[in-house]
Amino acid sequence: MHFRDRREERTGFQESGPYKASYDLQTDFVMVYGIDQSMPQRVKDWRDKGYVVHLMTGVSWGEYQSYLNGQFDGQLHWDEGQRNQENQDISHGKDVPYMVPSISFSKFLTERIKIAVDEGVEAIHLEEPEFWVEGGYSEAFKREWQIYYKEPWLPPHQSEEAQYRASKLKAYLYTRTLDRLCSELKEYALSKYHRFLRFYVPTHSLINYTQWQIISPESKLIDLPAIDGYIAQIWTGTSRTPNVYEGVRKERTFETAFLEYGMMQELVSGTDRRMWFLHDPIEDNPRHTWTDYQENYFKTVVASLLHPDISHFEVSPWPRRIFEGKRPSEDAVELKGIPAPYATTLLTVMHTLGDMDQEDIQIAGKSEKIGILVADSMMYQRKRIDASDRASSRYDGTGEISIANYQDQELLDFSHFYGMALPLLKRGLWVRPVQLDNVRRFSNYLDQYRLLMISYEFLKPEYPDIHNVLAQWVKEGGILIYVGDDSDPYHQVKAWWNTGHRKHRSPRGHLFESLGLSSDTEQGVYKIDQGVLGFLNLSPDKCAKSKANSDVLREFMNDCIEKYNKDIILEEKNHFLIQRGPYTIAAVLDESINAEPLELKGMYVDLFDPELKVNEQVTLHPNENTLLYDLNYRPSDTDIKLIAASSRVEKIEQTKDGLQMIAKGPEKLNAVARLSIPKEPNEVKCVIEDTEQTINWEWDQRSKTIFLQYIHNSGKETTISLNWKG
Template identity: 65%
Template sequence: MTNRNRTEERTGFQESAPYRSSYDLQTDFVMVYGIDKTMPERIKKWKEKGYVIHLMTGVAWGEYQDYLYGKVDGRTHWDEAQKNKQGDHISHGVDVPYMVPTVAYTNYLTERIKIAVDAGVEAIHLEEPEFWVDGGYSDAFKREWQIYYKEPWMPPHESEDAQYRASKLKAYLYKRSLDRLCSELKEYALVKYNRFLRFYVPTHSLINYTQWRIVSPESALIDLPAVDGYIAQIWTGTSRTPNVYEGVRKERTFESAFLEYGMMQELVSGTERRMWFLHDPIEDNPRYTWSDYKKNYFKTVVASLLHPEVARFEVSPWPRRIFDGKYPSEENHEVKEAIPEEYATTLLNIMHTLGNMNQDDVQVYGRQEKIGILLSDSMMYQRKNIAAQGSEAKYDGTDAAAVEKEEDIKLLNFSHFYGLALPLLKRGFWVRPVQLDNVRRFSNYLKDYRVLMLSYEFLKPEYPDLHNAIAQWVKDGGILTYVGDDGDPYHKVREWWNNGKQKYDSPREHLFESLGLTTNIHAGIHSVGKGIVGYLPQSPDSCAESKQGADALREIVKSSLETADQSFKWEENNYFMLQRGPYRIAAVMDESIHLSPLEIEGKFVDLFDSQLPIREKIVLNPDDNVFLYDLNYERQNNQVEVIAASSRIENLVHDEEGFEMVVKGPEKMKAVARVYSARKPQHASMVTADKANEIKWEWDESSNTILLHYFHDSDQEVKIQVRWEND
C-alpha cells in the first residue's frame, strides 16, 4: 500500500470548509464543496497540499439565493422551487429549496461552475439530482408538464396516472439538466483550456430513492455520454432505514447496504465509467453515539467490500464533522464527546487500506451463484398511495418521528422489494439487484445470471421489447420467478400495455404471452424452452410480512432450481465471506437459518482494531463482521512491505541497515503501522527536519512484522526509520 500515484484517484473525500490539518486525510483527491466566493481560495489551499482537485456542488439545491431573488437576471425564480400540494416549498434549509431543473436554472449553474473550471479543477461532481415525490405543484413544473406532455397539468395526487406521469417528467427534467450542463462545460474546458473535464454524479441508490420517495434519473444517466461515472451515496443514514423481514420491522444496516451497493454497481457494469463507493463514519443524524456510528459504519464497509467489482471509495463526506465534531456520550446524551482516539486511528487504518482494494484475485467462500432481482427506475414513479392519502411526511433519514401514520410507515418499509430480497439474502444467497432498463442498453446483459426474480407490483416495464429479451433468456435456460397478484392500482396508468392495440390488464400478461404461457396459469413451476418460470401469484410484500410468506418465496425458487437441475443441492448458511487478494471480508447475519458462529482460522491482521493485532482464530457471531489482512497470502518477495497503516505511506526504501518511509496524515493524530520486515528490527525513530525521536514499537516473531506507534505532523515531512539488528 505504498507509493500509489494520486492520479489513480482510488480514494477521496468531500469538504466545504477550508483546508485544516486536523482533517487532512491524505487521500488521492479532494472534492472541494460549493461554488461560493471562497471556492477559488479553497481550491488553491487543498492543491498546495498535493491533492488532485475535484469540485462538488448540489444540482438540486444549494446556496443559490442570488438566482432565487433575481440578482442574476432581474427576475425572481421562486416559482421554480419544488412545491407540495399544500403550497409549501420543499426545502433543504432556509432559503435553500429543492429546485425544478428548468433551462434557466441549468444555465445559471453552468455559469457558476465555469468559475471552478477557470480555477483548474480536474473533475466536477453534480450531486443528488432529486425531485421529491410530493413535489410537482410549482408553476415551473406545470409549464414543463405542458411542454412535455402537450396537455394541461394534472395534480399528481388525484390519480395513479397523474402521479406516474409526474414522476417520469421529474426524472426527465434532471436528465435534461445534467446533459446540457455537462456537455456545455466540457466544451468550454476544451475550447478555453484544451483540458478534458470529467463529470460525475454522486447519487443515492435506486433502492434508497424509491424507499425515501424521491425521483432521480438513476439508470437514465447511462444514456448521457457527458457523464463519466458516479459516487454511490450509501452510508448508515440510508441503510439503517428500517424494513420488514418475517413480520419484524427493524434496522438491517448490513443487508440493506449490501443490496444498495449491489444496485449501484449496475450503473457501471459493462461500461468504462468510474464508480466510487461512499462510506460515512458519521451521518446526517447527529443524535447517535460514537459506538452506534462505529458499529453501523463497519457494516457498510463490509457490505461494500463484498462487491469486488468496485475498488474506488469516497472514504468520508465532511471529515471535519468526524474529526472536529462532538456527539452524545453513552452515559449522558446531553454531554457531547469528541471522537475517541482509538476510533480515529481505526478510521485512518481503514481509509488507507481502501486504496489497495483493486485486487484481481477474488475467492468466494461457500455458495457463489448470484440471484438477481430485476428492478427499474419506474419504481420511483409509483411511490404515492392515492387511495390512502397519507401525511406525505418528508423522510430523509434524519428524523424517524417524521413518519408516524401507519400508511406512511408501510410505504416507507418498501416491503415489495425487501419481501423478494431478504428471504434469500438472509439465508446466504448472493442476491443482486439487476437493472431491468439495462436489458435494452446492453446485449447479453443477463448472461451472468441463471436465476432472476421479478414483480410488476411495484415497478413497470417502460418498453415492451424488454419482454422479448427476458423470454429469450428463459428459453435459453434461465430460471425466472415471477411474484405478483396483479393487484397494483398502477397497472391502470396510461402505458404501452393498455394503449392502442395493446389491451392487457397488467404488463405481466404481456410478459407471460411473450413466454408462451397463458395469462391465467396456475401457481407453480412451468417449463419454457430450456428454462423454467416459477409463478407465485401473491403480492411480494406478503413475503415480508411473515415467515410463512418468506418460506413460500424460498420454496418457489428452490423448486424451480431443482426442476431445472436435478443434481442441484439447496444449501443455506448465515454468512458471506470472500477474499480480495490478501484481504478477507466476512459478515454473519442474524435472523438466519441458524445462530452458529463463523470461525476463521489462519494468521490475520484485524483491520477493524486500532492496534492492528495479529489473530489466529476469529469467531464471528450473528450480526458480527470483520475486515482482515491474510498474512498467509502469497506476497511479493519484498524485504519490507506495509501491511496496514493509519497514514499515507510514501518513499518506502530499504538498504542493508534498515528501512524508512514518509508518513502523512491529520495533525497530531495517533497513528500505527504494521510492516512486514524480513529482518528483526533493533530500534525505530520518527525523524523530522529538526529532530529524531525514538518511538514505541513491537516485534511479532511469528509473522515477521513490526507494529510502529507514532504521531502525524502535517507541517513538515515525517519519516519513520527502522534499523535492523546486525546479523
C-alpha cells in the same frame, strides 16, 4: 518500494471547509465543495498540499439566492422551487429550496460552474439530482408539464395516472439538466483551455430513493455520454432505514447496504464509467453515539467490499465534522469528540481501501447470483392515492419520520422489494439487484445470471420489447420467477400494456404472452424451451410480513431449480466470506438459518483493531463482521512489506542498516502501522523536520511483523527508520 500515484484517484473525500491539518486525510483527491468567493483559495490550498482537486456542488439545491432573487438575469425565480400539495416550499434549509430544474436554472448553473472550470479543477461532481415525490405543485413544474405532455397540468395526488406521469417528468427534467450542463461545460473546457473535463454524479441508490420517496434520473444517466461516472452515496444514514423481515421491522444496516451497493454497481456494469463507493464514519443524524456510528460504519464498509468489481472509494464526506465535531457519549450526558481509537481505525481503513484493486478474488462456498429485477419506475409509484388527498410522508435520514397512518408506514417499509430480497439474503445467498431498464441498453446484460426474480407489483416495464429480451433469456435456459397477484393499483395507469390492441390487466399478461402462456395461467412452474418460468401468485410484500410466506418464496424457488435445472446449487449459510488478494472480508448474519459463529484460522491482522493485532483465530458471531489482512496469503518476493497503516505511506526503502518509511497524515492523531520485516530491529526512530519524535513499537515473533505507534504533525512528512544491524 514505491506506492500508488494520486492520479489513480482510488480514494477521495469532499469538504466545504478550507484546508486544515486536522482533517488532511492524505487521500488521492479532494472534492472542494461549493462555489463561493472562497472557492478559488480553497482549490489552491488543497492543490498545494499535493491533492488532485475536484469540485462538488448540489444540482438540486444550494446557495442559489442570486438566481432566486433576480441578480442572475433580472427575473425572480422563486416559483421554480419544489412545492408540495399544501403549496409549501420543500427546502434543504432556510431560503434553500429544492429546485425544479428549468432551462434557465441550468443556464445559471452552467455560468456558475464555469468559475470552477477557470480555476483548473480536474473534475466536477453534480450531486443529488432530487425531486421529491411530494413535489410537483409549483408554477414552474406546471409549465414543464404543459411543454412535455402538451396538455394542462394534473395534480399528482389526483390519481395513480397523474402521480406516475408527474414522476416520469421529474426524472426527465433532471436528466435534461445534467445532459445540458455536462455537455456545455465539457465543450467550454476543451475550447478555452484544451482540457478534458470530467463529470460525475454522486447519487443515492435507486433502492434508497424509492424508499425515501425521491425521484432521480438513476439509470437514465447511462444514456448521457457526457457523464463519466458516479459516487454511490450509501452510508449508515441510508442503510439504517428500517425494513421488515418475517414480520419484524428493524434496522438492518449490513443487509440494506449490501443491496444498495449492489444496485449502484449496475450503473457501471458493462460500461467504462467509474464508480466510487461512499462510506461515512458518522452520518447526518447527530443524535447517535460514537459506538453506534462505529458499528454501523464497519457494516457498510464490509457490505461494500463484498462487491469486488468496485475498487474506488469516497472514504468520507465532511471529515471536518468527524475529526473536529462532537457527538453524544455513551451516557448521553455530554457531547464528546471522536474517540482516539476510532479515529486511528478510520485512517487505517481509509488507506486500506486504496489497495482494493486486487486481481485475485475468491468467494467462499457456492456463489450463484440471484438477480432481483428492479427499474427506475419503482420511484414513479411512491404515493398512495386515497380519498384524504394527504401529502406524502417525507423522510431524509436526519431524524424520525412522522407516520400519518399504517399505510404511510407500509409505503416507507418498501416491503415489495425487501420481501423478495431478504428471505434469500438472510440465508447467505448472493442476491443482486438487476436493472431491468438495462436489458434494452446492453444485448448481453443478463448473461451472467441463470436465476432471476421479478414482480410488477412495485415497478412497471416502460417498454414492451423488454419482454422480448426476458423471453429469449428464459428460452435459452434461464429460470425466471414471477412473484405477484396483480393487486397494485398502478397497473391501471394508461400505458402500453393496456392501450391499443393490448388489453392486459397488468404488464404481467404481456410478459406471459411473450413466453407463450396465457395471462390467466395459474400458479405453478412451467417449462419454456430450455428454461423455466415460475409463477407465484402472491404479492411480494406479504413475503416480508411472515416467516410462513418467506418460506413459501424460498421453497418455490427451490422447486423451480430442482425440477428443471439441477446444476444450479444454492448453498444456504449464515455468512458471507470473500478474499480480495490478501484481504479477507466476512459478515455473519443474524435472523439466519442458525446462530453458529464463523471461525477463521490462520494468521490475520485485524484492520478494525486500532492496535492492528495479529490473531491466529478470528471468531465472528451473528451481526458481526470483519476486515482482515491474511499474513499467509502468497508469500512475498521481498522481505519487507507494509501490512497496514493509518498514514499515507509515500515510500519504503531498504537502507544499509534497515529500512526507512515516509508517512503523512492528519496532525495530532494517533497513527499506527504494521510491517512485515526479516527480523526484530534493535532501534526504531521517528523524525519530523529534523526533530526526533516519540515512537512506540512492538515486535511479534510469530508473524515476524512490527507494530509502530506514533503521532502525525501538521501534515508534514514523518520519517520512521528501523535499524536491525550493528
